[in-house]
Amino acid sequence: MFESLTEKLGQALRNLRGVGTLSEENMAEALKEVRSALLSADVHFKVAREFVERVQQQAVGQQVTKGIAPGQQVIKIIHDELVRLLGEGTTALSGERPLKVLMVGLHGSGKTTSTAKLGKLLKKRGYRPFVVACDVYRPAAIDQLEILAKQEELGFYADRVSKDVPAIGSAALAEAQAATADCIIFDTAGRLQIDQDLIEEVKRLRARVQPDEVLLVADGALGQEAVNVAKAFHDALQLTGLVLTKMDGDARGGAALSIKTITGVPIKFVGTGEKTADFEPFHPDRLASRILGMGDVVSLVEKA
Amino acid sequence: MFGLFKKFKDGLAKTVSTIAAKTHGLFGGRKIDAASLEELEEALYAADFGVETTEEILAEIKAAYAKDKTLQGQAAAAIGAAVLKRVLAGSEGALDGAGAGGPGPGSASPATSKEPIVIAMIGVNGSGKTTTAAKLGWRLKEDGKTVTLAACDTFRAAAVEQLKTWATRLDLEIVASHTGADSAAVAFDAWQAAKSRGRDYLIVDTAGRLHTKHNLMEELAKIRRVLQKNDPTAPQHRWLVVDGSLGSNSIEQARAFHKSFGLTGLVVTKLDGTSRGGAIVGIYRQLKLPIYFLGLGEQAEDLQPFSVENYVNALFGLD
Ligand SMILES: Nc1nc2c(ncn2[C@@H]2O[C@H](COP(=O)(O)OP(=O)(O)OP(=O)(O)O)[C@@H](O)[C@H]2O)c(=O)[nH]1
Ligand SMILES: Nc1nc2c(ncn2[C@@H]2O[C@H](COP(=O)(O)OP(=O)(O)OP(=O)(O)O)[C@@H](O)[C@H]2O)c(=O)[nH]1
Ligand SMILES: [Mg+2]
Ligand SMILES: [Mg+2]
Numbered sequence: 001m002f003e004s005l006t007e008k009l010g011q012a013l014r015n016l017r018g019v020g021t022l023s024e025e026n027m028a029e030a031l032k033e034v035r036s037a038l039l040s041a042d043v044h045f046k047v048a049r050e051f052v053e054r055v056q057q058q059a060v061g062q063q064v065t066k067g068i069a070p071g072q073q074v075i076k077i078i079h080d081e082l083v084r085l086l087g088e089g090t091t092a093l094s095g096e097r098p099l100k101v102l103m104v105g106l107h108g109s110g111k112t113t114s115t116a117k118l119g120k121l122l123k124k125r126g127y128r129p130f131v132v133a134c135d136v137y138r139p140a141a142i143d144q145l146e147i148l149a150k151q152e153e154l155g156f157y158a159d160r161v162s163k164d165v166p167a168i169g170s171a172a173l174a175e176a177q178a179a180t181a182d183c184i185i186f187d188t189a190g191r192l193q194i195d196q197d198l199i200e201e202v203k204r205l206r207a208r209v210q211p212d213e214v215l216l217v218a219d220g221a222l223g224q225e226a227v228n229v230a231k232a233f234h235d236a237l238q239l240t241g242l243v244l245t246k247m248d249g250d251a252r253g254g255a256a257l258s259i260k261t262i263t264g265v266p267i268k269f270v271g272t273g274e275k276t277a278d279f280e281p282f283h284p285d286r287l288a289s290r291i292l293g294m295g296d297v298v299s300l301v302e303k304a
Numbered sequence: 305m306f307g308l309f310k311k312f313k314d315g316l317a318k319t320v321s322t323i324a325a326k327t328h329g330l331f332g333g334r335k336i337d338a339a340s341l342e343e344l345e346e347a348l349y350a351a352d353f354g355v356e357t358t359e360e361i362l363a364e365i366k367a368a369y370a371k372d373k374t375l376q377g378q379a380a381a382a383i384g385a386a387v388l389k390r391v392l393a394g395s396e397g398a399l400d401g402a403g404a405g406g407p408g409p410g411s412a413s414p415a416t417s418k419e420p421i422v423i424a425m426i427g428v429n430g431s432g433k434t435t436t437a438a439k440l441g442w443r444l445k446e447d448g449k450t451v452t453l454a455a456c457d458t459f460r461a462a463a464v465e466q467l468k469t470w471a472t473r474l475d476l477e478i479v480a481s482h483t484g485a486d487s488a489a490v491a492f493d494a495w496q497a498a499k500s501r502g503r504d505y506l507i508v509d510t511a512g513r514l515h516t517k518h519n520l521m522e523e524l525a526k527i528r529r530v531l532q533k534n535d536p537t538a539p540q541h542r543w544l545v546v547d548g549s550l551g552s553n554s555i556e557q558a559r560a561f562h563k564s565f566g567l568t569g570l571v572v573t574k575l576d577g578t579s580r581g582g583a584i585v586g587i588y589r590q591l592k593l594p595i596y597f598l599g600l601g602e603q604a605e606d607l608q609p610f611s612v613e614n615y616v617n618a619l620f621g622l623d
Contacts, residue, residue: 036355042551045349106549107574107602108430137602139469144462147483151461192577219430223352223551225579246429249514251553274429274460274512 013071022059022070030074031056034292041252041291044227047261055081079288086257087284089266094212094240098176099127099183102209103243104202104233105217107190110245110271112141114217115187116148117271117279118243122183123154130155130181132172134205135189136163145187152276155181165201166208173209186211193232203236215268217243218259221251230259239263244287245271248278254291336375341366344380351619352551352582356589361387385620391585392612397569397594399541420452420498420506422531422539426524426565428557429512431547432573432599434463437509438470439599439607445476449504454494455480456487456527457511467509474604477503487511487523488530495534508539515560524565541568543596548572548581558587567591573599576606580619 012029019026031052038048059077064070093099101118103111112135119129131149133156135141142158149156157172169186176184186209191198206214216230216239233239242263244256247270256267267282334340344365348358361384368383369375423440425433434457441451453476457463464480471478479494491508498506510527513520531538544567546554561567572581575598584595595610616622 039349039355040552042352042553045346106577108432108547110430138466139473140462140465143465144460147461192574194577219547219550221428221547221550221553223549223579223583224350225352225549225577228578229549246514249428249516249553250556255551 013069013074016070016074019070020064022062022064022074024056024060026070027056027059027074030071034078037293038254038257038291041254041293042221042223042226042258043254043291044224044258044261047227047258050261051081051085051257075292079292082257082288082291083284086260086267086287088260088264091266091268091282093268096212097182099213100173100209100211101183101185101213101215102188102202102206102211102237103186103215103217104188104237104239105190106192106219106222106229109190109217109219110243111135111190111217112144112148112187113274113276114215114243114245114269114271114279115145115185116152116154117276118269119149119154119183119185120152120276121279123152127183128155128179128181129183129185130157130172130176130179132156132169132176132184132186133158134165134168134186136165136168137189141187141189148276155179166204169205169209184209193229193236199232199236206237213240214238215241215243216259216265217245218255219251220244220247220253220255220271221249222255224258226255226258227262230262230265234263234265239265241266241268243267243269243271244282248272252291252293253287256287257291334377336365336369336377336380340377341369344384348384348582351580354552354555354583354586357388357391357582357585360391381620381622385616385622388585388616388619389612392588392616394592395588395595396610396612397596398609399596418502418504419535419538420495420503421541422495422506422508422535423541423543424508424510424527424539425543425545425571426510426561426567427512427545428514428547431512431545432571433457433512433545434466434470434509435602436545436571436573436597436599436607437467437507438474438476439604440597441471441476441505441507442474442604443607444505445474450502451476451505451507452494452498452501452503453478454491454506454508456490456494456508458483458485458487458490459511463509463511470604477501488527491527492530492534495531495538499534506539515557521560521564524561528565542566543569543571544593545571545573546581546584546587548575548584548599549577549579551583552586554583555586555590558591558593562591562593567593569593570595571597571599571607572610576600582619 012033035048035052055078103115105111115131119131122129131154133142133145157175159168214237216233270280270282272278364387365380365383425437427433444451455464455467479497481490544561570593572584575581597607600606
């Protein structure tokens with residue numbers, strides 16, 4: 001499928017050769033292929049359509065720069081717009097001390113692992129991090145975080161008896177303060193955005209601990225569902241950032257564009273492996289190229 | 305059994321209501337027009353069907369519309385459902401009676417001479433393998449079968465504890481080692497234990513791994529080779545556990561796992577949300593792997609046999 005897409009885009013770009021001014025008509029075919037590329041990267045249907053429309057508006061009427069193939073110019077406009085959109089906002093975390101971070105998301109997205117990863121990263125930056133087990137449901141969720149905390153020598157708090165998550169949050173804050181921690185990261189249970197009871201629970205936790213950052217941890221291979229998830233979590237919790245996980249695979253990561261467009265919340269970190277060191281600040285240009293399948297696109301432009 | 309059935313209906317009811325909401329009016333009594341066709345296209349993409357299936361369904365509905373301009377939403381839904389049922393024909397996996405010499409449906413008597421039927425759960429990180437292994441163990445036990453679990457994720461922090469907790473909770477037998485142990489050795493020992501105790505099934509939980517990691521895929525192949533020392537046909541079932549909320553990457557996953565491990569089926573999890581799991585249609589188109597179960601929640605009873613009829617009707621809001 002991807003090959004034929006690349007071919008189609010190649011054909012569409014070749015058709016642009018010799019064009020002096022970009023117009024709706026001469027770009028139509030190329031833009032259709034771009035939309036198709038976005039869809040196969042799992043960008044949400046509506047988000048893909050709006051994105052292509054915006055690019056079209058920007059490009060129409062532009063003179064083709066001398067010495068540049070028109071196809072290249074179109075691709076550059078698309079790429080730049082995507083980088084701009086993805087990169088809006090800051091990847092930096094709040095400067096508050098103590099810094100309180102709440103990790104939320106769907107089941108199995110990587111919250112617990114990312115909690116430890118973030119703790120490790122902040123420790124390297126000179127913080128004294130403390131991680132809190134707020135998942136009282138999943139079998140051995142507390143053990144998992146405890147093992148990772150020990151391994152990275154992070155402060156750790158859990159209550160293996162209580163099911164009162166907001167109360168656990170309060171108790172953890174007191175413990176963290178006593179331990180003179182200046183960064184407290186709360187790992188929460190995976191939950192569906194339509195699970196009213198569990199959404200209420202995490203809202204109460206948020207109200208209780210007043211985090212400076214609320215990070216949605218999302219699987220980089222998430223499909224069209226990303227919009228529903230992002231919207232519901234954002235409405236309930238006022239997200240401040242996104243962590244995109246499992247990007248060490250070959251997922252194109254289109255969900256990130258959907259989430260960014262829907263919430264406007266900046267993408268802050270990318271998970272690139274199972275180990276606690278596999279965690280990086282976000283680079284919009286890399287993700288833009290990946291969503292567009294840019295490696296192929298660039299070589300196409302050169303051929304066109 | 306009543307509980308099971310009710311859960312199935314509840315799980316699907318959520319799916320039905322969300323799909324119906326998405327296509328509100330579209331699949332009702334209203335006449336089809338250009339705007340509703342666009343809405344339909346959007347709803348199909350939103351279910352993660354991907355470009356190919358979406359275009360195929362749309363093409364058939366458009367062709368019917370071209371012939372009959374008074375086509376109603378309900379009729380369009382029926383056409384869409386028919387296309388999907390055609391695409392998914394033959395995709396229902398059935399566990400009972402599978403595996404040569406395995407116990408037939410309802411047979412509960414453990415004959416000590418028989419070998420356990422081995423079911424391996426494999427897949428990318430966090431897809432639901434461990435939970436599915438536990439759910440399946442519980443389900444088989446409810447059906448009167450005897451089951452051993454093998455904790456072969458010796459890599460992820462507390463993965464062993466996770467499966468052990470399930471085993472205790474559901475009163476299932478488990479063979480486990482410690483984190484860092486050789487996963488293939490655990491599989492070997494678990495097979496021996498299941499065999500000597502005359503168990504019907506051995507369910508092997510494996511560590512999550514991305515399909516792009518060669519060394520980790522090799523480790524899976526090793527588990528298989530070691531099991532084959534006991535029984536050349538083991539593991540008889542090699543199921544890819546697919547997260548139903550993922551998009552097109554699931555197809556890449558299936559292709560890669562199939563290539564290195566020879567899959568025999570799929571389980572699709574997390575369909576209790578609003579995800580429609582449409583990527584499995586793409587997987588089935590390309591690999592023709594049967595779908596055995598759907599995961600509809602985090603509890604033991606939230607695992608349901610896959611039915612094309614139910615799945616497709618739920619997607620299109622038909623009864
Ligand atoms: N390859 C890869 N695996 C990851 C990454 N982040 C997390 N994982 C793995 O994904 C799986 C799920 O991670 P967890 O941290 O347990 O996810 P979670 O969101 O806490 O899961 P629940 O608490 O059950 O909702 C584990 O196998 C992790 O090792 C990543 O960036 N890359
Ligand atoms: N809502 C819902 N959650 C599920 C379902 N199946 C599994 N989960 C949840 O998804 C998360 C991950 O499940 P696991 O069984 O740990 O996944 P895994 O594939 O074993 O993960 P790794 O071993 O880390 O790769 C847990 O929080 C489970 O409770 C399901 O059908 N529905
Ligand atoms: Mg967790
Ligand atoms: Mg597991």
